[in-house]
Amino acid sequence: MSSTAQLLDGKALANGLQTELMQQVQVLQVHMGRPPGLAVLMVGDNPASAAYVRNKERACANVGIASFGQHFPATATQAELEQAIATLNRDDRVDGILVQLPLPDHLDAVALLNQIEPSKDADGLHPVNLGRLVRGEPGLRSCTPAGVMRLLEAYKVNLKGQQAVVIGRSILVGKPQALMLLEADATVTIAHSRTPDLGAIARTADVLVVAVGRPALITAEMVKPGAIVVDVGMNRVTDATGKARLVGDVDFASVQPIAKMITPVPGGIGPMTVAMLLQNTVLSYRER
Known part of the structure; x- marks a missing residue:
């Protein structure tokens, strides 16, 4: 495949969301x-x-x-x-x-x-808010997975009936992410560090969300051609010259030519997490 994946630009979307929130706050503040x-x-x-x-x-x-x-x-x-x-x-x-x-x-x-x-649970991690997510009730949502969903929605990714694979099972990302994808009518598989043949599971994914915290865990042969790849990992690595940089859990260089869409690291999910935190705060403010 000579084409290269479209970048899911979380930074640009987060900036737009911040502008919207700023306008909402200006209006609400007059009343509050x-x-x-x-x-x-x-x-x-x-x-x-x-x-x-x-x-x-x-x-x-x-x-x-x-x-x-x-x-x-x-x-x-x-x-x-x-x-x-x-x-x-x-x-x-x-x-x-x-x-x-x-x-x-x-x-x-x-x-x-x-x-x-x-x-007041701005991170959406209190058992009451996680319970509301399980039940599909409105409430404050965990920021990182909510940011992933918002980014996919902005790029018009239709999740209905899609095979989604979430790699990682933390309460911060993996578990709530799987629930949100289910809520969007995807068929969801959760894999993790103990999953045998991770590549075989990852290759079934139309939408692959990786949140493990291990640099370059996902390589080209683990990705189905034309998949949408969301990299939640944020790993600080130091190169031979001692210079540090941030990389994700996906080997971006090898996966980008195969995927249909991919998030960069940095500039993908990180800014979206912060935007959702601000959105949760404004939501709580509005409810008051």
Whole structure:
């Protein structure tokens, strides 16, 4: 095949969504008498997390969302963080609360996520919101898989009756992604690190979503010609000269000539995740 896959440009779509949200906020703020508020809680000094938090706060500023972020030292205790969440749950200026993962090992992330008021769960990871997704009820949706769905919709990808394969089963991406694809009438297979002959399963996919966190896991021979490939992976790799760059879970160079559409890394799903976070915050604000 001499043709090359169309790029699914998450960055351009996310910029457009931010503009729409900014216009909504300007109108709503007149009635509400305050801007929407998002609180991102970060613990420790993970450089990748710090970069993500800066991105989120910059995006908030663009849209007109007030940031109530808090940065805790790596030694912060479970009780301190639970106290911070309880205070934010009661704070009427705050519509969304998010705990930046990963957390230091001594903290219980699940217990903290469960403390967040479900209507303020900007990441869509509270059991109540995941339960609504399972039941197909409206609610706050997990940002990364929701961003994938929004991107596919923007490029008019019809999922009805398509074979979708999700590689990865995390509660952050894999499981909610599979549920959202089912909701869109795709036939869904979930594969993961323990799946024998991953290539054979991946090759059945009309739509392949990869969220494992392993560079170049998916190579050309694992992709059906004409498939739509969504790469959720974000891996920092260092080349021979010591220069670091971001790559996905898909070997982009070998897969691009075979696929019909493919997301770049960076510039694909990353910006969409942030856009969905902002959308969830504005949705909570609107509900109030």
